[in-house]
Amino acid sequence: MAPARSFIRAGAAVALGAALLAWALFGARAEAQQQQQAQPQGWQVCNETSFVLEAATGRPDGRAILVQGWTRLRPGECRTAVGAPLARGTHYLYARTSSAHRGGRRQWSGDARLCVDTNQQFAIENPPNCAASGYEERRFRRVQINKRDGWRTSFSEAAPLTLARARQQGIQRLLEDAGYDIGLGRRGADPRRIAQAIAQFRAAARLAPSATEDQLLDALEVAARRRSDQVGLTLCNRTRGRLWTAVARRRGEGWESRGWWPLNPGGCVRTIDEVLIQDAYYVHAALESEAGTRYLAAGGEPFCTSPARFAILGRDDCESRYYSTAFFTRILPRQRPGLVVDFNEDDFLAAGVAPRAAPGTIAPDAPAARETRRGFAPQAAPEIPGEAP
Structure with a gap:
């Protein structure tokens, strides 16, 4: 969603002034709410980041x-993930960022595989x-809980951010993800531009004047996800087996290859x-089958490529750098x-049939050898799965 070119017109200055006042008062109000938090009942997880998080527990x-x-945890939000009474001992926690955010999914993880x-x-x-x-x-973080009534863990x-500051920065991040210019510079974001963007988004999303900050965050996430779905390269598995x-x-x-x-x-x-x-761009895939x-x-x-997750710069001399060589199929945007x-x-060869290299050069203006959505994979699936590195 791209912001409109003109914003301040008749009556808009009033809305901008209200948004500036709301933005100025927001931090103090959130800090007061943070100080009033009661002792958690059950296992409470808190989001002290500027991202919308999705958490899983064990x-x-x-x-x-x-x-x-x-x-789901909005920036600056705490929620009870497991109700009381709690079992004493090792628990497990993992989180990923919402797909609405740019820059790939970030993870909060550990060494326990669940x-x-x-x-x-x-x-x-x-x-x-x-x-x-x-x-x-996924790899979960281990959390030792020794109280049955309540426990709190923070991402x-x-x-470090306070819950109040996390929410403020979360709104800024989602505004950017949704396509709004908030005037980021050496000194950070411009408060006036932030307030203007918030007022503009509220109008575009038709949010009621009484809409809460939670409703604003939710609407921003929807807008950012809608925008992110329209760009980039998405791979989908329409087979009956597992793909790498x-x-x-x-x-x-130079060049970069990345997986898995x-x-x-x-x-x-x-x-x-x-x-x-x-x-x-270039893609490849390997399909697991019984054969x-x-x-x-x-x-x-x-x-x-590498058997484990990888991000490799350069495409020459793979073996001398302790990597493997694999073939990727070209696709044209x-x-x-x-x-x-x-x-x-x-799209896949029978099991046991070796893949082949495509004829021609790697020059960007060279024609695609075959249907551009197909790819090719190395002879072994990776040993360490995970989300996008």
């Missing part, structure tokens, strides 16, 4: 671990094998979340800001 239940998610459903709300007894049960593995950024995907593109004067993004059947992931401005790994039928161009690549069963 708790002991006899010999099993019950995992559930997702608890299963999650990345696409919807879930509550499961953690299975021994995530992929075999249709789930994905934070590198630069990666992408490659130019970075400055594991995709269960029906899953999608946005691997690039900015406007596609380059002439060409073995199946590779995409389209030809490819060589790039470097053709001046479109975003693309969705669907991988279907008939």
